[in-house]
Amino acid sequence: NAGVTQTPKFRILKIGQSMTLQCTQDMNHNYMYWYRQDPGMGLKLIYYSVGAGITDKGEVPNGYNVSRSTTEDFPLRLELAAPSQTSVYFCASSSRFSGTDTQYFGPGTRLTVL
């Protein structure tokens, strides 16, 4: 049981480039999330999804896009990368049927924009 997997683990982008961060979960969770963690800070919610075909903005959505075509996958798209998007990105998932609503996190993607 892999849980939440993210690829790539590390990436360096040039200003203006685009990329997609991949996230897959094998726990059949309905809810999925993208967070970013800036150095020395807590996590901030970028986008979330409560099911396939349904996505919504979190606290810091500017510069990002998401899609959710399947229960398992929730890719995060960065368009026109900027230095301010240098961060560690975490994907997480949770089950609507869990009494505790606990979110389980992937290992993270460390992104640097130069």
Place this chain on the structure above:
Amino acid sequence: AQKITQTQPGMFVQEKEAVTLDCTYDTSDPSYGLFWYKQPSSGEMIFLIYQGSYDQQNATEGRYSLNFQKARKSANLVISASQLGDSAMYFCAMRTDKGAQKLVFGQGTRLTINP
């Protein structure tokens, strides 16, 4: 607005001692959940413990317990008999939206266990 405050940027504790990490929260929603996560130097986020706002008893998970004081809006994490492997960042988080289960995180406390 929902908010989590962790006032201890760093803490240093001797091995085998107990340690309390502070967390206060602010919400007007009567239904909420409080979580603690551990982030070791390797970077992953590890779920430790959960407390629901309607839970009558403080949550416990092995060496971890959550000191939940609802009237004071605090949810402190207590680690008993600390170990060197407990050295990590610790984040308190609150579920702010029952429907979507969104989390708001505090800024974290860096715990260092000295031998």
